Amino acid sequence: MSLKVFLELVEIKAKTASVLPFLIGLCFSWYNYGSLNIGYVIIYFIAMFIFNMAVDMLDNYNDYHKATDVHDYKEKTNIIGRENLDDKLVLKWMTVMIVVSAIMGIMLATKVGWPLLWMGMFCYFVGIFYSSGPKPLSSLPLGEVFSGFTMGFMISLICVYLNTYETFTWNWATIGAIAIISLPNTLWIANLMLANNLCDLDEDEKNNRFTLVHYIKRDGAKKLFVTLNILAFLAIIVAVLMGVAPWTMLLTLAIVPFVVKETKKLMAVQIKSQTFICAVKILAIGSFVQVVTFAVGMFN
Numbered sequence: 067m068s069l070k071v072f073l074e075l076v077e078i079k080a081k082t083a084s085v086l087p088f089l090i091g092l093c094f095s096w097y098n099y100g101s102l103n104i105g106y107v108i109i110y111f112i113a114m115f116i117f118n119m120a121v122d123m124l125d126n127y128n129d130y131h132k133a134t135d136v137h138d139y140k141e142k143t144n145i146i147g148r149e150n151l152d153d154k155l156v157l158k159w160m161t162v163m164i165v166v167s168a169i170m171g172i173m174l175a176t177k178v179g180w181p182l183l184w185m186g187m188f189c190y191f192v193g194i195f196y197s198s199g200p201k202p203l204s205s206l207p208l209g210e211v212f213s214g215f216t217m218g219f220m221i222s223l224i225c226v227y228l229n230t231y232e233t234f235t236w237n238w239a240t241i242g243a244i245a246i247i248s249l250p251n252t253l254w255i256a257n258l259m260l261a262n263n264l265c266d267l268d269e270d271e272k273n274n275r276f277t278l279v280h281y282i283k284r285d286g287a288k289k290l291f292v293t294l295n296i297l298a299f300l301a302i303i304v305a306v307l308m309g310v311a312p313w314t315m316l317l318t319l320a321i322v323p324f325v326v327k328e329t330k331k332l333m334a335v336q337i338k339s340q341t342f343i344c345a346v347k348i349l350a351i352g353s354f355v356q357v358v359t360f361a362v363g364m365f366n
Contacts, residue, residue, distance in 0.1 A: 076119035086353035091225025113170035120163035121193040207278040218252025249301035261345030265338040312363020
């Protein structure tokens with residue numbers, strides 16, 4: 067297996083969805099608590115990144131084995147079939163990666179407390195059963211909820227907890243503050259899944275995958291995509307008004323025209339090879355600018 071094929075197998079281009087929520091958690095921790103536990107968060111980042119790669123590998127593995135014979139997805143679309151990869155080797159790789167990341171997480175939990183273990187177990191449950199089992203989460207009208215919540219909110223929450231575990235308070239005010247700062251990522255990640263399901267609607271139905279788009283139809287999904295983008299920017303405003311983020315984060319609103327332009331492209335045509343990238347760009351640019359404008363405000 068070449069490096070190029072491996073990176074496609076683990077969907078390295080999609081790692082923005084996990085890295086930027088992690089960075090938002092770092093910014094929030096320093097701005098609101100003045101606390102960073104660099105050693106712990108580096109271990110967490112490595113474990114998170116390895117597990118995220120393993121999950122995307124698992125998604126491709128399960129999609130390959132669950133593909134029906136009514137079309138050529140298995141042979142021409144899925145990377146395992148297209149590149150003639152040994153599926154047993156793929157299974158070994160992702161098993162090792164999941165075990166290694168889990169061991170790193172357990173080691174961290176022994177240092178910072180068992181809340182990390184419970185949060186990690188939830189993330190592992192969602193990651194593994196997102197595409198596994200008789201009724202994978204991704205094939206249900208819940209994929210957007212679980213992907214957005216787990217990657218957008220939980221990654222940031224765990225990051226904040228690791229940086230502040232000695233003083234972290236489990237109350238509605240703390241959780242609410244982290245929720246509002248992570249909400250843009252949560253919604254943009256959910257929109258990434260929504261856009262994916264919009265583009266794959268016909269193919270998903272052939273593979274007996276009945277996602278949210280199947281139930282609310284294309285028009286409903288388009289309206290939801292626009293609504294979530296609007297809510298993402300409103301969350302940024304609310305976070306500043308609440309005082310959990312610096313005023314500079316309002317500069318993220320400058321990308322509204324870009325988001326509108328990319329959204330219009332996706333609304334016009336839902337073809338994976340042509341317009342799915344629009345949702346990827348919105349997530350990548352939106353999250354990146356939010357992190358940068360947050361970070362700039364911390365040094366003013």
